[in-house]
Amino acid sequence: MSDLQLWPIGNCQVSGLIDRTGALVWGCVPRVDGDPVFCSLLNDGNRDSGIWRFELDGQVSATQEYIRNTPILITRLEAEDGSAVEVLDFCPRYEGKGRMYRPVAFGRIVRPIAGNPRIKVVLRPMKNYGAQTVETTNGTNHVRYLVGQQGLRLSTDAPVGYVLENRTFRIEDDTHFFLGPDEPFVGNLREEIRRIEQSTRKYWQAWVRGLATPFxxxxxxxxxxxxxKLCQHEETGAIVAALTTSIPEAPHSERNWDYRYCWIRDSYYTVQALNRLGALDVLEKYLAYLRNIVDSAKGGQIQPLYSVMGESELDETTAAYLAGYRGMGPVRVGNAAYKQVQHDCYGQIVLPTVQGFIDKRLLRIADDHDFESLEQVGEMAWKMHDQPDAGLWEFRTRQEVHTYSAVMSWAACDRLAGTAERLGKTERATLWRDRADAIRARIEKEAWVEGDNNGDSGHYKASFESDYLDASLLQMIDLRFLMPDDPRFQSTFAAIEKELRRGEHMLRYAAEDDFGAPETAFNVCTFWLIEALHLAGRSEEARGLFCTMLGHTTGSGMLSEDLDWETGELWGNFPQTYSLVGIINCAGLLSKPWSEVR
Structure with missing residues (x-):
């Protein structure tokens, strides 16, 4: 079983990962890209620092489940004498006084449910990426942890002395813990935490009620x-690629990256998937984030990623005091990919943004000024469509004209043409249509490999310069560059399947990169394979592969970025938005329609 058996909690301000024993092993403050005060996950599983757990005396088992349609987690701990407790974990989130209450806070409630349980509270946050233990001060009913600029305060009705001294004590009634801002807890602790949890539960269940799910x-x-949704930093609308940093893509590969930032590409796929479910709130907030990014660029180059606050410089360093996931360092902070040139990002800004002009459900409908700003992004897509870049797989040591980037540039011009037509801007529509046609012609000339006399019907290649394949070519259908029945797509799909498929899984590419040959399958590419199989008329095979992938999910229903195609073990940052998008998209594609339900 994978060590990534983790359960995310969060409130779109902070997030945490709970392990299979109920311990909080990863959590950053004051936001997802902040200092991991809970960092046991990346400290070789150190159980004595960067952790918050409840130890049940004589514990023999732990079981976990979410409260239905919420990210509120219940962990049941049982002891050999039959005694048991439940730990309820959540981050507060609900609307009150005209705004969303989503503090930098973690709520935990421990409930005795059988026998005479005895527990020990181990709460040892760290600071400066595991470099130092956190100093504490305390009062009668609270403990202050001197971390960050503002500090954290634990308010509790448990005996504070027992918490500070790690003493085991008998728990005879519901016991409440609220680790939040360093300020006095207002109101009756027991009643307030219960009210906060109930309000949080109602918020999430109401949000889910508005989703248009497949049958x-x-x-x-x-x-x-x-x-x-937990991967969105609501303050700005940014969406992070994952909640973690530096979980390696494969054992000892040093393919360890910090994914706690907003990739324009990953976010495009995320809002696309949630939009298919009708989750417009995520789209609206992300469009606001994009407008700020476009304004800051002033018509110039867009970076592939930014911080959740829109910061452009994300210098990459290593955290010397963290050993890494299962000791497999380095632990990286920041991501040098922000310096890369990736031209697909222009299309990934245009595609979600054009919905703002036509979707009447949105609170804010885009206007002519927004279109003028978006055209600046289109200008960059047109200018750069045939220029070398690092590609969507972010090669660090080489640049080529990548087909996926060129197709994304085509999509940007194509969608701008369609939007201009709807807005009655005939001349602009003609301009963008002509550009889209020119890019298409260039792709057909430079990226297509003619077949031979040995049965090869020809195929598109991953870049204009090199004759290799990558799974991103399957996205030509989703981007509407090709139709599923186009012989060119069918022959390209056949070539990709032959070259990149490994049993029930798919590689990004098979060629060696900056770190050697890939050792694991890339989960979103397997979902792209499933989509292509369905569109090629192999729906039963697609359903089988989809069920196989669901069988690889954690107990929490999550997937990381990568998977060992031989052992099924999960690798890479967690939970990976790309992978979750794959589940949503394939479920929608393969599900029986509601109209057939009897």
Missing amino acids: EWQDEVIRCAITL
Whole structure:
């Protein structure tokens, strides 16, 4: 079983990962890209620092489940003498006084449910990426942890002395813990925490109620949708690629990257998936984030990623005091990919943004000024469509003209043409249509490999310069560059399947990169394979592969970025938005329609 058996909690401000024993092993403050005060996950599983757990005396088992349609987690701990407790974990989130209450806070309630349980509270946050233990001060009913600029305060009705001294004590009634801002807790602790939890529960269940889910795999889709929403930093609308940093893509590969930032590409796929479910709130907030990014660029180059606050410089360093996931360092902070040139990002800004001009459900409908700003992004797509870049797989040591980037540039011009037509801007529509046609012609000339006399019907290649394949070519259908019945797509799909498929899984590419040959399958590419199989008329095979992938999910219903195609072990940052998007998209594609339900 994978060590990534983790359960995300969060409130779109902070998030945490709970392990299979109920311990909080990963959590950053004051936001997802902040200092991991809970960092046991990346400290070789150190159980004595960067952790918050409840140890049940004589514990023999732990079981976990979410409260239905929420990210509120219940962990049941049982002891050999039959005594048991439940730990309820959540991050507060609900609307009150005209705004969303989503503090930098973690709420935990421990309930005795059988026998005479005795527990020990181990709460040891760290600071500066595991470099130092956190100093404490305390009062009668609270403990202050001197971390960050503002500090954290634990308010509790448990005996504070027992908490500070790690003493085991008998728990005879519900016991409440609220680790939040360093300020006095207002109101009756027991009543307030229960009220906060109930309000949080109602918020999430109401949000889920508004989703347009497919008939089949509803539980899986709902869980993925909730988690994708947790990956949005609501203050700005940014969406992070994952909640973690530096979980390696393969054992000892040093393919360890910090994914706690907003990739324009990953976010495009995320809002696309949630939009298919009708989660417009995520789209609206992300469009606001994009407008700020476009304004800051002033018509110039867009970076592939930014911080959740829109910061452009994300210098990459290593955290020397963290050993890494299972000791497999380095632990990276920041991501040097922000310096890369990736031209697909222009299309990934245009595609979600054009919905703002036509979707009457949105609170803010885009106007002529927005179109003028978006045209600046289109200008960059046109200018750069045939220029070398690092590609969507972010090669660090080489640049080529990547076909996927060129197709994304085509999509940007194509969608701008369509939007201009709807807005009655005939001349602009003609301009963008001509540009889209020119890019298409260039792709057909430079990216197509003619077949031979040995049965090869020809195929598109991953870049204009090199004759290799990558799975992103399957996205030509989703981007509407090709139709599923186009012989060119069918022959390209056949070539990709032959070259990149490994049993029931798909590689990004098979060629060696900056770190050697890939050792694991890339989960979203397997979902692209499933989509292509369905569109090629192999729907039963697609359903089988989809069920196989669902069988690889964690107990929490999550997937990481990568998977060992031989052992099934999960690798890479967690939970990976790309992978959850794959579950949502494939479920929608493969599900029986509601109209057939009897």
